[in-house]
Amino acid sequence: MKAAVVREFKAPLRIEDLPKPTPGPGEVVVKIEASGLCHTDIHAAHGDWPVKPKLPLIPGHEGVGIVESVGAGVSTVKEGDRVCIPWLGSACGVCEYCTSGRETLCELQQNTGYSVDGSYAEYARASALYVGKVPAGVDPNDAAPLTCAGVTTYKAVKVAGTRSSDLVAVFGIGGLGHLAVQYGKIAGGTVVAVDLVEDKLELARTLGADYTVNPRQEDPVEAIRKLGGADQAVCVAVSPKAFEQAYRSLRRGGTLAFVALPADNFMQLPIFETVLHGITVVGSIVGTRADLAEVFELHARKRTRVVYDIRKLEQVNESFEEVEKAKVPARLVFTF
Numbered sequence: 192m193k194a195a196v197v198r199e200f201k202a203p204l205r206i207e208d209l210p211k212p213t214p215g216p217g218e219v220v221v222k223i224e225a226s227g228l229c230h231t232d233i234h235a236a237h238g239d240w241p242v243k244p245k246l247p248l249i250p251g252h253e254g255v256g257i258v259e260s261v262g263a264g265v266s267t268v269k270e271g272d273r274v275c276i277p278w279l280g281s282a283c284g285v286c287e288y289c290t291s292g293r294e295t296l297c298e299l300q301q302n303t304g305y306s307v308d309g310s311y312a313e314y315a316r317a318s319a320l321y322v323g324k325v326p327a328g329v330d331p332n333d334a335a336p337l338t339c340a341g342v343t344t345y346k347a348v349k350v351a352g353t354r355s356s357d358l359v360a361v362f363g364i365g366g367l368g369h370l371a372v373q374y375g376k377i378a379g380g381t382v383v384a385v386d387l388v389e390d391k392l393e394l395a396r397t398l399g400a401d402y403t404v405n406p407r408q409e410d411p412v413e414a415i416r417k418l419g420g421a422d423q424a425v426c427v428a429v430s431p432k433a434f435e436q437a438y439r440s441l442r443r444g445g446t447l448a449f450v451a452l453p454a455d456n457f458m459q460l461p462i463f464e465t466v467l468h469g470i471t472v473v474g475s476i477v478g479t480r481a482d483l484a485e486v487f488e489l490h491a492r493k494r495t496r497v498v499y500d501i502r503k504l505e506q507v508n509e510s511f512e513e514v515e516k517a518k519v520p521a522r523l524v525f526t527f
């Protein structure tokens with residue numbers, strides 16, 4: 192099968208012909224129809240984070256396709272089902288996190304396209320208990336970005352606690368951000384979208400953002416404070432500077448949700464203001480299988496719109512560059 196492979200950090204990915212995987216006990220093999228390009232895949236290929244991925248690596252954790260074969264003991268999905276393979280490739284199922292609806296915190300988790308091979312390939316192997324079922328009413332090309340960008344921002348808005356009277360600022364209108372804007376609106380909030388690229392702000396307006404701010408033209412902190420300050424800020428921009436601006440744009444009692452994972456791992460966080468203003472800072476990591484099911488349900492009910500361009504897997508290196516330069520509408524999706 193054809194796959195895009197990382198053999199060395201920061202080197203271009205190679206398109207290789209590899210043996211097709213076979214399912215072990217509890218596993219399925221999925222014939223991939225669509226696989227979204229998450230900025231995390233770029234971080235993985237660059238070795239950007241304190242915990243490194245395995246090498247060689249097939250990236251990709253927004254894989255959608257049809258179950259082609261199932262291993263021994265699989266009873267929850269069958270051949271022919273359309274499923275998605277998310278970042279949470281598997282978890283132990285029995286620890287205190289797994290049994291309390293916090294499986295994304297499991298210490299024994301495997302991550303698709305990071306600690307195990309992912310979906311930048313014609314076929315991918317996955318744990319049957321951790322694939323998501325894609326409802327009939329959801330197009331596979333839409334399902335791919337929803338599998339990470341969707342569930343992550345849906346969860347982040349939940350964790351941030353947006354309610355109908357709130358002002359929610361979304362920093363970074365990329366793959367994640369364009370969905371965060373929509374979940375902020377669905378939660379009933381008034382949404383401010385912040386991005387350095389004018390096209391992204393235009394997109395945010397068409398997706399329901401009430402205000403847009405371009406930090407190249409005006410100070411986002413001042414602009415958002417003029418609106419009363421943000422009750423929640425969701426930072427999905429790959430830049431510590433954006434995290435600091437998001438923090439300072441909060442009103443008293445506000446919450447900053449950390450979502451993006453820039454290679455530069457640190458920001459300045461003032462203690463005094465955090466205490467006196469009663470600020471909450473919270474990390475939000477993807478979402479659970481239950482969150483993912485809710486994301487698909489909302490999409491099947493036509494409450495969300497996924498914006499993407501199609502690419503071929505052979506274009507993977509140019510596609511990484513396009514995303515890094517923020518030259519894509521929102522998401523890129525490889526189709527097979």
Ligand code: NAD
Nearest residue numbers: 230231363364365366367386428433450451452476477517
């Ligand atoms: P993306 O490249 O599609 O989007 C990033 C956007 O941020 C772009 O539109 C860019 O123009 C904008 N941006 C960059 N610098 C900015 C700044 N200073 N101010 C405002 N906007 C700025 O990336 P993505 O796929 O949406 O992923 C975003 C980040 O989220 C990545 O770091 C990724 O690894 C991380 N991520 C985290 C989780 C999680 O569970 N926490 C899940 C998925 C992705």
Ligand code: ZN
Nearest residue numbers: 229231339340
């Ligand atoms: Zn992702």
Ligand code: ZN
Nearest residue numbers: 283286289297
């Ligand atoms: Zn566990």
